[in-house]
Amino acid sequence: MPQVDEWVAEARQALAADNRLVARGYLRRAAAAAPDRLDIWLDLYEVTELPADRKRCLERITALDPGNVEARSALEEILQKEAEEEEAAAASEAAADAASAPDPTAQADGPPPKAEWMGVRLDISDEMRRxxxxxxxxxxxxxxxxxxxxxxxxxCNRCGAPICASCAVRTPVGFRCAECIRAQQSIFFTVRWSDYPIAALIALLLAVPAAAVAGMVGWWFALIISPLAGGLIGAIVHRAIGRRRGRWMWLMVGACMVLGALVVWLATPSALIAVGIHTFTATSAAVGVLRLRGPR
Ligand SMILES: [Zn+2]
Ligand SMILES: [Zn+2]
Known part of the structure; x- marks a missing residue:
């Protein structure tokens, strides 16, 4: 494969000029085109800092050359580190769950945020960026x-990683990699799964009497008071789940509001107009409140 040799030669040249990044690019190409060439994987291993790259290099090197003790022990070290990290992540998740006792006011002093929750991806080093x-x-x-x-x-205009057109995500502030977006969203969307049933229950319990009052009093109430009632329900739910934000919270609370109104309408079919107007105004207000406090 003459082209592979060309790439290897380009890589060596780049390396001689102390340009590891370009060398890495050529070596990655060469390694993908000729995955059985041990020399390429050994070279690539020398020039790459990407953890995933290093691991794959070591996997290939040990597969192609089982006698390479150094590579084997380096790979084992990586695998062990991965296992430890997984364990630590599981442990801190368990700790977070244990700490999430139902105290809606204790949001500020919850468990300390995990490093990847701080909105930055951790696998990009300053050296790589440089x-x-x-x-x-x-x-x-x-x-x-x-x-x-x-x-x-x-x-990516946040972490600096090069991204192809299919990996780039367009945001109002420029192109970002998916990892950065996930890291940022993870600090924004703080909701826990247990918050959803709590929110649903509260929304339903409040939606039924609100719709019943609107049905009894009449359409003018539904027009004037129901939006306020809906906003209040949204705010109460938000507070009850410790003001945590969830991507789909607005949708679920909205559905519960409609469901609650439906129950009332089935019980008092004659109040169709008032309950109908109430459903619309109260639900949009509740959804509006929750969407204000959590993005679309
Ligand atoms: Zn990024
Ligand atoms: Zn890509």
Whole structure:
């Protein structure tokens, strides 16, 4: 495969010029095209800092050369570290669950946020960013952090990682990688699964009497008072779940409001107009309150 050799030669040249990033790009291409060439994987291992890259290199190296004790022990170290991290993550999740006793006011002093909840992705080092910056300043090719063959000029404007067109997510503040978006959303959407049934129960318990009063008093009540009642229900639910935000909270509370009104209408069919207007005004107000406090 002459092309693979060309890439390897390009990589060696780049490496001689101390440009590890370009060398890595060529070596990744070469390794993907010729996955059985031990020399390429060994070279790639030397120039890459990406944890996923390093692991894959070591896996290939030990598969192709089972006698390479160094590679084997490095791989074992990585696997052990991964297992430990998984364990720690599971433990801190369990701790978070244990700490989430139903105290709606205790949001501020809950469990300390996990590092990846702070809105930054942790697998990008300053060193990697510096190399990307240098390469792009020098007009050298960058490769998508998720797709090693895709040359790209796009970069995540938060972490700086090069991303291809299919990995880039357009946001109001520019292109971002999916990891950064997830990291940021994880600090925004703080809701726990247990919050949903609590919110549903409260919304239903409040929606039924609200709709019943509207049905008894009449349509003018539904027009004037129901929006306030709906807003109040939204605020009460929000407070009851410790002001945590959930992506679908508004939808579920809205559904419960409609369900509550439906129950009332079935019980008093003659109040159709008042209950109908109430359903619309109160539900949109409750949904509006929750969407204000959690983004779309
Ligand atoms: Zn990013
Ligand atoms: Zn990509």
């Amino acid at each position: 190399q990307w910056d240098e390469a792009s300043a020098a007009g050298e090719p960058l490769y998508c952090i998720n797709h090693e063959h895709r040359e790209t000029a796009l970069r």
